[in-house]
Amino acid sequence: MDYLAVLGRQKNISLAELESLFDNVSILSPKLATFKFTKSSPVNEAGEPDIDRLGGTMKLAREIKNPLEYIIDDIKSSGYDGKIVIGVSDYSKKSSPRTSQRWALDLKAKLRKTEIIPGKKPSVRILANKSADLSTATVYHNHLCKKPGHYEILHFANRWFVGIGVQDIDAYTSRDQARPARDAKVGMLPPKLAQILINLCGPLPKNATILDPFCGTGVVLQEAFLMNFRPYGTDLSDRMVEYSERNLDWITHDEKPDFLLEQGDATNHSWKQPIDAIACEGYLGPPMSLAPADIKMKDAMHDCKAIIVGFFKNVYEQIASGTPIAMAIPAWLRPDGSYQRLNILDELESLGYNVMKYKNTSQRDLLYYRDGQVVAREIIVLRKK
Numbered sequence: 386m387d388y389l390a391v392l393g394r395q396k397n398i399s400l401a402e403l404e405s406l407f408d409n410v411s412i413l414s415p416k417l418a419t420f421k422f423t424k425s426s427p428v429n430e431a432g433e434p435d436i437d438r439l440g441g442t443m444k445l446a447r448e449i450k451n452p453l454e455y456i457i458d459d460i461k462s463s464g465y466d467g468k469i470v471i472g473v474s475d476y477s478k479k480s481s482p483r484t485s486q487r488w489a490l491d492l493k494a495k496l497r498k499t500e501i502i503p504g505k506k507p508s509v510r511i512l513a514n515k516s517a518d519l520s521t522a523t524v525y526h527n528h529l530c531k532k533p534g535h536y537e538i539l540h541f542a543n544r545w546f547v548g549i550g551v552q553d554i555d556a557y558t559s560r561d562q563a564r565p566a567r568d569a570k571v572g573m574l575p576p577k578l579a580q581i582l583i584n585l586c587g588p589l590p591k592n593a594t595i596l597d598p599f600c601g602t603g604v605v606l607q608e609a610f611l612m613n614f615r616p617y618g619t620d621l622s623d624r625m626v627e628y629s630e631r632n633l634d635w636i637t638h639d640e641k642p643d644f645l646l647e648q649g650d651a652t653n654h655s656w657k658q659p660i661d662a663i664a665c666e667g668y669l670g671p672p673m674s675l676a677p678a679d680i681k682m683k684d685a686m687h688d689c690k691a692i693i694v695g696f697f698k699n700v701y702e703q704i705a706s707g708t709p710i711a712m713a714i715p716a717w718l719r720p721d722g723s724y725q726r727l728n729i730l731d732e733l734e735s736l737g738y739n740v741m742k743y744k745n746t747s748q749r750d751l752l753y754y755r756d757g758q759v760v761a762r763e764i765i766v767l768r769k770k
């Protein structure tokens with residue numbers, strides 16, 4: 386059975402995340418990819434891919450043969466007798482709000498004629514389409530993939546899918562903004578990107594230890610805990626270690642679960658074993674609000690490279706062959722709009738790491754940024770040879 390992912394804004398990163406966890410990932414259209422899951426793929430309680438742990442996917446859906454039959458069967462098996470709510474997202478090439486609305490009206494008319502529960506014709510509400518595909522916020526706020534009797538039906542080139550999850554906008558915002566210890570100077574790693582970094586390490590067993598050697602305020606650690614992994618954070622700064630501790634206490638409700646925090650310089654620290662995977666945002670250099678002058682950028686590049694490559698050299702003897710490392714490293718906006726990379730992949734290969742390869746994208750394209758952002762994040766994914 387095929388699953389469908391509606392990709393996030395940074396499509397290449399979304400594709401790499403899907404490839405890291407699932408099989409047969411194929412691009413259907415600029416916004417869509419299909420995939421299958423394997424035994425080792427993470428699933429939710431319903432045994433399906435879990436939208437809440439995929440930072441790069443906006444919506445998830447499962448392929449169905451026919452939306453009318455699907456809805457009738459689902460209502461029959463759940464015994465739901467309230468109002469049916471349906472939204473249609475048409476992703477086909479020539480789609481428009483009108484094509485989506487037509488599909489929705491057609492479904493409504495057919496359902497209204499069907500006595501799903503004997504003696505009772507169902508009441509059906511369809512959502513208005515401002516665009517051919519419903520926005521994440523519309524699907525989320527109308528509980529389309531959550532409540533019984535509420536459906537998002539997705540259409541693409543004669544294929545039909547039913548929504549099984551949409552990104553929980555409020556949960557991400559609250560994890561990001563309600564943390565007790567925040568520090569704008571060390572950067573604000575979005576929780577979504579922290580999830581992506583962890584997922585880029587591939588499927589990992591429950592309770593696997595995830596090391597973040599540049600843990601800062603602990604966003605990666607917090608997401609690792611929520612994904613049932615064991616967080617292990619270190620940072621050069623005592624203050625950051627304390628911030629991570631406060632944030633972990635907050636997210637774990639002071640249950641004192643199994644997490645580890647230490648002060649340490651990533652270029653010479655000796656970590657405790659085991660280390661099953663490393664997911665982190667490395668040192669990004671000083672915050673900048675304008676594209677830097679050449680000299681300022683060269684200084685920043687030099688400092689960041691020394692710390693990041695120094696970390697790779699130091700950790701090499703401390704991890705087993707095959708250990709995955711997913712890291713966000715800085716890239717700087719240039720006056721012509723391009724981004725200057727650190728260009729360290731060849732050096733890391735020569736130190737004894739394999740650079741991950743993807744079927745649908747390339748490492749060069751894993752750049753995470755908002756329009757005009759001066760310090761962007763390049764995502765690198767490697768495994769010790």
Ligand SMILES: C[S@@+](CC[C@H](N)C(=O)[O-])C[C@H]1O[C@@H](n2cnc3c(N)ncnc32)[C@H](O)[C@@H]1O
Pocket residue numbers: 571572574598599600601602603604605619620621622625649650651652665666667668669692
């Ligand atoms: C971009 S921040 C990471 C922010 C983090 N992702 C968070 O959730 O807040 C980089 C961190 O690297 C730390 N750092 C800088 N040089 C370091 C080194 N040599 N060893 C370990 N940590 C270092 C800084 O103290 C800072 O907290």
